[in-house]
Amino acid sequence: MSASLAFLIMLVPLAAVLLLGLAAWLGTERTGLHRGALAARWIGLLAGGAVMIAMLALSVSGTWPGGRLGLGALTGTAPIVGAGVLILAILIGELTIPAHGAERAGSLVPRSLGSIVPRTAAAITAGTVLLFIGLSAITSRQGSADDLGNPGRSFSYGRVLADGTQVTGSIGPFPGTWYTVPAGAAALLLLVLAVIAILVIHRRRPSLDAADALLRSRSLVSVLGAVVLGLSLVTAAFASFAQHAYRGALLNAADLAPEAGPRLLGLPDAAVAAAGAAVVLAFVGSLAGMLMVCIPSVLARGTRTRAAAATAPAVIAGTPA
């Protein structure tokens, strides 16, 4: 496992604990998380992390499952499943906002999704999804069968030089279709779950809090943050293994043909650097996702969300005094 990936795996849970601790210390006003929401994030991150680690351990050890989903095929889905658990927890936390007593609040401004999803959060999410899709597509195309015939588990190359020298080899694990197809399916389900969560948050009955729209917006940022976190972790892992494979292949090829470069292996000149850049981007994305989950007020501020115009709190329309 590459050093950068190992660093990421160690850093993410540490970042989670630090950010949630900071959120608890800053308090509701500055983070936009009421008590139920903060508790939900603690539980969600712990449960999601536990599920992810359990899946990783079982998948890598080969204990479970078997067949097409064996040999570590679900390694890439583990962070995504963890993110799904986190989204469920955030949703449950959202639904703890009290809004069912005798006093009821109703917005007189039509509430659209576009007005409560901060543009920056949407852009970060879109960028993360595109990076995941782009990297997966590239490595899926480059992947080939391993020595046991399992498709998309290795990066293989075979070239015959002008002087007859054969440059062949195979390096794995490589994030080919063996890994990217299950991860892609899991990512699709994660996005569907995120859409459902966003719709539930959008449609829930308003609480009596005058800043209800802002609270709603911050919950949406956290849901998107979970998506960003899950997909970024997978992307970082895929990019890291791809970079490792490219580097290994280039070193192997260089032993046989010192003048060999990436093109000999069918790679662009900047393959190693590009994979490295993807690792860095995904690493930054995972931290951004964590921040969006734990302190959503960073992106959903009262003066910047389109829904928070002049905040005119509720008027009690009962019997006048």
Added chain:
Amino acid sequence: MSRILIDLADPTPPYEQIRRGILEQLALGALKAGDRLPTIRALARDLGVAPGTVGRAFKELEEAGVLETRRGGGTTVAASAASLLPQPSAPADAIDEDLLRLAQDFIAASRSDGHEDAAITEAVRVALRRDQPA
């Protein structure tokens, strides 16, 4: 964001509370001519009441010329809504000067704390209700 509150424990019928709430928001300037209101179904879902309850409030406001509904265009605040609002019951010069001074001090202190006029009005209203004589 403009909102209304209703109290299901209040003896005033919910539709009347909704009707008054919309008029209050108009009087406060939180709603203006041309502003679009949510659909009856959406507001009913928010308030947890039957759509017919909201529908009745909207209908009465439409008949009074405060709201107008166009097919496909939703419900909006009528252009002439502001002129239809009830005038203050007491002219400004009939208010006790000492009381007015107290109110101005309270308003100044509230505004310096960052509260908006609508929030200040609501706070006074809630405080008056809580201190209702038994």
